[in-house]
Amino acid sequence: MAAVMTQNADTNYLTVKDLRTNTTIRVPIDLKTNTIPGTAFAQLKIKPTVPPADDPNDKVPIRLYDPGFKNTTVCRSKVSCVDGENGKLFYRGYDVEELVEKSNYLEVAFLLVYGELPTADEYQHWADAVMTHTYVHSELEKQMMTFRYDAHPHGMLISTIASLSTFHPEANPALRGLDLYMLPKVAAGQKKTEQEEEKAKDVRAARNRAVFRMFGKVPTIAANVYRHRLGRPYNHPMPNSTNYTENILYMMDKLNEPNYKPDPRLVKILDTMFILLAEHGSNCSTVMMRHLMSSGVDPYTALSGAAGALFGERKATEVIDMLKQIGKVEKIQLFLTKVKRKDSSVGVSPTQRADRPLRLMGFGHRVYRHGDPRVRIAKKMAFQLFDLMGKDHIANLAIALEEAAGADEWFIKRGLHANVDFWTAIVFHTLRFPTDMFPVLMTVPRVAGFVANCWESLDDPEYKIFRPRQIYIGEVIRHYRPTLTRRMTNSMPSLEAQYRGSDPVAAKRRGTADPNTLAEIDDLITRTQDSLEELNQKLVEIETAGPQSPSTDETGLGSRVSTWVSSRFFSNPSGVGLTLQLTERLRQTQAELTNLLSMQRELIMAERQEEEQDHTHLAPVPERRASAKSPKLRSGNSTPRPIATSTPEPSS
Template sequence: MAVIKEQPNPQESITVTDNRTGKTVTIPITNNSIPATAFTALKAPTTAGKRQEDDLGNGIRVYDPGFMNTAAIKSRITYIDGDAGELRHRGYPIEQLAERSTYLETAYLLIYGHLPDASQSKIWEYEVMHHTFLSEDLTSLLRSMRYDSHPMSIFITAFSSLSAYHPEANPSLAGQNLYTTSPELLNKQVIRALGKSSTIAALSLRIRMNRPAIAPRADLTYTENLLYMMDALSPADPYRPDPRLAKALDTLFILHADHEMNCSTAAMVHVGSSRVDPYSAIAAAASALYGPLHGGANEAVIRMLQRIGSVDRVPAFLEGVKKKKELLFGFGHRVYRNTDPRSTIIRKVAEEVFSILGRDPDGLIEIAQALRDAALKDPYFVERKLYPNVDYWSGLIYKTMGFPLDFFPVLFAVPRVSGWLAHWKQNLEEGTGKIWRPRQVYVGEGRRDYVELGEREARKVEDSREGVRELPHYQSRRRGPRGGVPAKL
């Protein structure tokens, strides 16, 4: 009910008065939030001069472009305190998990809500590592993609295809309540997705390098196996990755495993609310991550440092940032108003990797350090709370480890699969069961009548966003433009 007559604790509520009608509603506050549907009680009469499209009779809609202050779910998974710079998974501080846990254990924690005991841990790791293999026909399908395909395109294609390889796990074939009535089947898909994501990632890099696929090894750790599949020369190669680098990558995976309701996670839950299979939902989430404003941040940091070029050009670059002539990547965060807690951890990982592999020959590490030091001393950036975030150092680590820039988003996607699955599973078990369907505020044309083609006035198209214009056709000059007489030589 939107109107609350009896309030056990009146202080835990807000009272809203609609000045158009004088109507007042009292809305309970729970967990410092109020239900948006309460505003539907504030209906206004439809009178002359009012737009039909404003839908006055169905109450007020809450307009929040970009979801700046809208909570779409209740979650038990990840907590972020942006002001204090705190990040916890299921209550555990990220600092403790990064130091003492492993990625697979953290994945279990995110998905099932508690740390596994010794027996559960052994079974969990065994099952994930024995579901890393891809079928030959799926591998062939992916290898048919162009050698210069972006690795994220291959990653997305692979997951969108997986549902075709597991029809028994497809609610469109086996029933829409499949995952709410069969937890065993749900758990199997979770294990499959986690195991296969690393193999898909490695294969996307092998395709990019025009190298044959390397089968996974279940006797290695999760990140050791990933590095092995990327770097082994052949199945007979006795190569084993440096355990220190595997540990560094494992820590990075813990830091990237989940970060609450970000763009890709919201996409996972939104698409999953239709009851589609988890592989298709992961493909949608990965597509969101593919966008340069989300998964491309660490790549943007590297390109920024390359553009700066040398330590002595850092001051001029920062002046350009202040004058809005340059973009500063890797500083600040939409959620954190203080230091990103992950950045402190990742800085230690960076030093470990640099000590093993040496400094980047392009001098980017020195530029990054100079840029960080200068920004942290400059009142302009300090007052705006622009501190280095996790993306600032992760890109440098990946580049030092020899990963190409276009592979960075894949290294983000692989660990984030666990977070996506955790939120997908939670919404199945604790959500409303309804498909997500955001409202809109319509500000377009009112009703108008159709005009026949011959009766329409000619329009001069000046807006380049309007697509009605001739496009270049890349055909042989023998055919000429649009297939007509050849152009004069």
């Protein structure tokens, strides 16, 4: 296949020729967006291979294959511009660095959603509307209280956001009509009719209600999941507050102080971080929001799904895990050497697979070639926090690690600079948030970008449901066989493989490391060994005597098994082979149980060693291990963040 680009005053297109069939097509080029339509290649036909064609003349269209959407666009957007070559990020044309300096999160959110910075009156109405919707239904609070004490905060957030659709059924297009949020389509140059104007007015009203609810209720839900993990009652929103981030810190930290007010310096730092995290183009979570909305689902369910994509990234969380894994400043060079050698170490961190090479988490970026523009601001916020709250062991490690990697030619050549996830993790950590709250704190500000992209996708003239193609590479044609004629396969993973693939922390929570459980496993293995020895003895007798009918079985073995098993394994000449196969599987099971017991014992020893190390390490933030009684999180009668009973003067 050959392609030639032609460009003149009248035509801009690629000429693509299939050299096998001499078929030539023209693919138009959109010079405004530097894109070509992928559907144009469907003009080229090819003989299908999987499944094979019944007719030799059958043809199927050629598809574009682009794993991970590395060079595929799915939408046109005016919301944000990620300039990877020049290291810039723009929200609606405004440089994010200028917005951080001169604006606040709530104003930036208005800009992203509605396209322009608000006037004074618009901002006042916007702030009042959002803060009015910060209260959640009392039944929703009761629902949140039913989560386990050690439920992951982000899992609680996702579930509760999805539940909002049940509390507001009038906001569900499935119940009110699929065009609930769709503006009427009017041809260019044509005026809207009175009916269309009325419909557009209703759509804008429905959108605004959804926007106010999402912006207002998500931070309240986030504060509630944080309090839930601490075992504290939920707080109501801050009275008479118009500051978005101040209200969040108030709901998280207020205990019983009558005049409690969050420190404005911390409010400003968190507000700045929210601006940096508000939007970032077509990332995984934002595309998920567009994808779900294309199906006509309600915005709360779509928002829940988009938030779920942030759960899977775990980027900032893994930064802290990596720093804890390094442990000491003296071990940084050793760690970097292992990264360069692509070493893989078993059990180095809870989130690292045993077969995956060590990675320098929080470094490098898929889009930015010369550094993430948000890093400078996030790093500045981190050092301001160090001045306010001090540096702990993790902060010192982070500073030393960035310096060491920044001076290493190997990382410089590959453009592996610290990205925003690295310093975001340090900011959240220094604010004394546990790592399981990091995805929650990233979801709250990203609501702005989600909502902006959501409405933009619905207004797109080329709006269609997302339906990417797939390439089938499985079995061609198979015919069903009855169960009794199927062969035994080893497709099920062994017990040991299942155990190694599970989360050891979750295993501890389930009680598998309990001494009583270990005693039960010991007893089970003993009984399995006795049964195996007895079965082996009977099998020897059967193999010596030859196949026999269950009715003439004097060993008593047939009376302890079903008729089907007895006839299957002991009553036909081929049963001897199957018997040996069964014996081998039993031996394998016994070995797996033995290995499981050994790993459980190692788990207990490792837990005891970790507890002993916890008393010697300098770590202001306690380790987040679940206990049978209560979560080992921050507790006590005071907030871990500075408290200001009255508003202090801003620091110079």
